[in-house]
Amino acid sequence: MVKNMSDELQRVSKTEQGGETSAPVLSVIMPSLNVGAYIEECVESVCRQTLQDIEILCVDAGSTDGTLEKIQAFAQKDPRVRIIHSDKKSYGYQMNLGLDAARGAYIGIVETDDWIEPDMFESMYRAAKEHNADVVKCNYYWYTTQQGKQSKPFENLAKCTYGKVFCPRTDDRTIFTTTPAIWSGIYAKDMLTQQGIRFHETPGASFQDTSFHFMVCTVSQRCLLLDRYLHHYRKDNAGSSVHSKGKVFCVSDEMHYYERFLEEHPQYKEDIYSFYLALKYEKYRWNYSRLMPENQWEFMYLMHTEFEAAWKAGLLDRNQFSAETWEQVSTLATTPVRYYRNTCKVYSARPEFHQIFQDELLVESQIKHPKVSVIVPIYNTEDYIGETLDSVLNQTFPEVEVVCVNDGSTDGTMDILTAYAKRDPRITLISQANQGQSTARNAALRHAKGEYVMFLDSDDMLDLSGAEVLYHRAQRDGLDVLYYDGRSIYETETLKKNHPFYETAYEYDADVPDVLTGRDLFLMMRRDRKYRVSPCLGLYRREYLMEHQVTFKEGIVHEDNLFSMVTILPAQRVSHVRDQILIRRVREGSTMTVQKNFMHLYGYLVCLQEITRFIQAQPYDEELYTAVSEELDNIMRCMRGDFAKIADTQACIKKFSAVERLMLDSILYGKNAPKQVDGEAALIRASMTYRIGSFFTFIPRKIRGGIRCFQEHGMDYTVRRFKEKIAHKFGR
CATH class of the missing domain: 3.90.550.10 (Spore Coat Polysaccharide Biosynthesis Protein SpsA; Chain A)
Known part of the structure; x- marks a missing residue:
């Protein structure tokens, strides 16, 4: 593809001024790190743009999979391609290197695992010039190659107004609530420079687009939205930051970065802060919902401390929230344990x-x-x-x-x-x-x-x-x-x-x-x-x-x-x-x-486990074991009774861990319990929790069976059967 590309490219018109070319109308910043599987399709789509008066700034952070070599091949064929070497593996740092090097009047961004329509930048640049806009954005496609190449249109701007210039901060704030998708827009460089807008230089690719999006929406005076789909956003790159559930605080880091920006620009903070707090909650809630169970409490506690402070300072405006969301925020600020209990994925992942x-x-x-x-x-x-x-x-x-x-x-x-x-x-x-x-x-x-x-x-x-x-x-x-x-x-x-x-x-x-x-x-x-x-x-x-x-x-x-x-x-x-x-x-x-809910079932299950551990630690006492097993039986009956009274049983069951669900199924359904996948079942049965759980279902069954055997056949027969089972169990 690279070999034949030079024959297809159209050269950019240039004027020589002191040995240097004139500034391009648009600079495209393309940060890269180990995207060798996608980089050629991406760069070629930029080089093929119908808007030719552009510069293409490829900022590579030390790729080791052939990405850099492929970019170099493009640079040899197309003088518009410039390579910038980043000494840090940070999306924000790479973007700032690109901003510093950019000479264009407008800045465009293309993620190096995506690709764009041939007329994307021409359409957006012409609209920007015609309407004197400092920001122009469009919709995009969700792109995947997992089951053949598919591009499905996603109308990110569906709730916004198209074709009309507006100020996001004062006229219509809907755009703040959209997915940042900063690569689906172009931005006047003068606006970014004069307002001091820079990317947050946190390690890796960690949602740095969020704070950039908020800053741009805050300062833009003339924003224009196009009802067109011009960018193809790849959804099936497993290495994308959006799939990383281990990045617990990346979103909050971006919120804090934006808050520092507002502190430095008090004229904007006064206008927008109460609205921003509602937006912040939605961003935090999204991040919280994507995290692994073991990370949810840690992030929820940060949410609580920040919203508790805002609550006590009287900064939360009820009019900025729906009734349902206001109830959630109130609970988060005042009773965080209750919030966690209501919203967590697996309750047993909680701390003390x-x-x-x-x-x-x-x-x-x-x-x-x-x-x-x-x-x-x-x-x-x-x-x-x-x-x-x-x-x-x-x-x-x-x-x-x-x-x-x-x-x-x-x-x-x-x-x-x-x-x-x-x-x-x-x-x-x-x-x-x-x-x-x-x-x-x-x-x-x-x-x-x-x-x-x-x-x-x-x-x-x-x-x-x-x-x-x-x-x-x-x-x-x-x-x-x-x-x-x-x-x-x-x-x-x-x-x-x-x-x-x-x-x-x-x-x-x-x-x-x-x-x-x-x-x-x-x-x-x-x-x-x-x-x-x-x-x-x-x-x-x-x-x-x-x-x-x-x-x-x-x-x-x-x-x-x-x-x-x-x-x-x-x-x-x-x-x-x-x-x-x-x-x-x-x-x-x-x-x-x-009303019965998850907590009732969970409480009973924990008590079953803990009572079992406690009894196992006591000297063997057949009479006591029988009585305790009857009490455990009674608890399990209560569980079945409470489960029948729970309105949303599926939502309830999801809050249990895999091991807990297996035990719960055994208690609720007995032999009719849903079957587990072989691999999952093997892992569960090997766990200490499952073995303990097996104990409290084993004792009642075996003791009741022994009692029935004694009542029906007498002591001699019962002892003989017991010995036979022991011999069978241990092979002697």
Whole structure:
């Protein structure tokens, strides 16, 4: 192709002035790095332009695949081709080298894996001269060669106005929102020079077109859009930066570069900043959505810090956002964990939230040695928190402290807590970013000073003599945990009709010996079908929790299932009283009545895994294993029930990792679970998580099978079958 090209090229007319040619009307900048497979098609399409008075600036960053040699062959045949060697592998740096070398009145850009229509630059240049435009842009094709050469038109400017000169900053800002596609335009060099527009010189090709696009749209006074498709943008180059999901902060780097530009040009910032923040969110959201799961939290946290600052400074204009997007931005700025939970690809890729968001001790209780610490995690319960606190502060037992953790409430809850803390010295007040009930309870445990601790939800209450009754009994018997009962109150008759389970859910009407081991009480409650998982039904010796390093599993719901199991089983001295100490409120919007979603399934799955790990670490106890397997069975039934109530099950399932999905399928569908691709299945089954998951589905099946075998055939037959299976398993 290169050999015959010189015969086809038309020479550019020149006038000699002191030995130099006159400046061309347009300079085409073509940055390259290892695009040997595409470079000839690209350069030839530029050399064939019907606008001949151009210079072609090929800026190569040290290609090693033959790219440079192919460009050199073009330069030997066509004097318009100039080669510039870049000592840095940076798209922005290469483009700036081209800008510095360019002599044309206008600047065009061609990516060296693309190609262009023969009349692209002539059409755009003529339009620029006719309308005295400083920017001219057109539409383009999506080009691929994977299944034969295909060019599909993409109308990037569909929502803009064609053929009319306008100022993007003041007349119509739609063009800001289009894909940058800077190679689908030409730009007056004087405008770029006078306004100080340069490319951001970050390493590699990392979306540097974004800040350039924004700067050009900001300063342009006369922009013109053509309703033509003149550029062929290659979509199937695997090396293109748009496909790199590992470049986490490249887009934010460009936003920061543009923000520095606005700081240097305050006349533009005043006009456009509120609009820009809405645009910035859309760019950030796009980048966040393309990232790998393991990188999403890191970028989301940057999004949060920047939009939280804008939120607090009053810079966000609600009129610049749709109602849906404003809700998203509000959540991002004020409750980032909730935003991440709603939008992430795989939730288990999250970090430990408490390591990122530190709690703040606002008020410390003045009671030095409280007998009981009542822990109250609080989120948006302004209508109930006063009644809850009154039920604790008015206890007949005065040596009680209340540890309140405001979990990022957005209503008037914090004002109420502050007022209570000012008038009662027994209140410790802690504030944290919204992270969920588990993290709030753990924060309270770190600050609690009581000999014993109780947990109380911020819409529930305690019987006024509860702390006194429980403390004296626990002290008398030297208990690790003392369990008690509760009663439910319904806000409406409809709730009572729809949730009858809660009427008696917190009652255990049974005679319990004065002191048992936790294991024995667990077995007793399981046998009576009255094992309860709520931590709000126990008084816990704080030293006991610390000795066993018991905390709540953070980042999940249904964490009570795990907490209750790991607190009751190791305990050596526990008991139960029938007193109905807890007054549980059943209301709309509480954790008991809320619409089921991904978090419910995920929380159960995590509890299954963690309980299994915990039980595996205990000495073998057949009776206990049987009871625990029954409890695991019960959790799996709850999972199936919740799954049936989830509105969008497909969106829910996507948030699980591949290993988690395999376990989930096994629980939800059993033998009818969807089949995995052989390779994926092999990798999953080899993982530790899968082997642990297999354990908690194995135990219930095998134990139930053994029990049935014993009931139907007797002990001798059951033992013989067991030995046969062992021999078959191990080949002897």
